[in-house]
Amino acid sequence: MITIEHLSKTYRKGAWALLDVSLTFEKGMTGLLGPNGAGKTTLMRILATLLAPTSGQVTINGIPIGRSEEIRRMIGYLPQHFRIYPKMTGRDYLDYVGVMKGITDKTMRRNEITKLLEMVNLQEKADQKVRTYSGGMKQRLGIAQALLGSPEVLIVDEPTAGLDPQERVRFRNMLTRFSINRTVLLSTHIVADIESNCRRVAVMNRGCLLMTGDLAELQACGEGYVWEVLLNSGQLSAVNPARIVSTRTVSEGIVCRMTGAASPMSGAVQVPPTLEDGYLTLLRRDRNE
Secondary structure, three states, X not given: OEEEEEEEEEOHHXXXXXXEEEEEXXXXXXXXXXXXXXXXXXXXXXXXXXXXXXXXXXXEOOEEOOOHHHXXXXXXXXXXXOOXXXXXXXXXXXXXXXXXXXXXXXXXXXXXXXXXXXXXXXOOOOOOEHHHOOHHHHXXXXXXXXXXXXXXXXXXXXXXXXXOHHXXXXXXXXXXXXXXXXXXXXXXXXXXXXXXXXXXXXXXEOOEEXXXXXXXXXXXXXXXXXXXXXXXXXXXXXXXXHHEEEEEEEOOEEEEEEEOOOOOOOOOEEOOOOHHHHHHHHHHHHHHO
């Protein structure tokens, strides 16, 4: 379990990256959702003991993050910008990381690396140079290094950025398998990353926590705020782009989906919200406030 109490982080000139954030992450996979610049990466780096908070308390399985050596032995971390030595093979890189993590028994380390390479579907490329890997393969190698040592807690920051749809689905499914009996925290700005894999979600914006709960609670944030209207191209060009969620072309024209507390225009019909509608409504409400 990860417990965060009144956590704040300020940088130079008084700019707040996090402001009074309190959260609890239990076993299973939880999504940390928010736009770029919301403070998600700062929070991830604090949890990984790479950044010291300005104020507040954080414990992982009851251990304060100030005891960094103990924390690092129980967590796996995949940063947003994952860098690998390009001249090493995938297997050699994992062996290097295993040594850094204190897995000193060569046989144990080799066996675990073999299992992880199979888990992330890299066994056939394991002895090739990392510089020959695709973006998806590098991300899979990244999750393999995070899983070395069977950590109790896994922290992954924007892991599907830049992946094609097939790789993204494979990566999410892999995280779901690992989250059984473990705590997995998935930070992302992509709603689809959490929609089918996370049981709970926390939404951040501008360094603050907007809500935490299950996915149904986030979806419900859009109740009464989502509208659809059929437009032609001329009418669409006159609509404020900030209100548009999506558009789709049909034989009669263009169906425009918008958010707002009141009907955006004549002919608009209120419709049930999706999870993305709830998320966007929450962000826009926060911006307006």
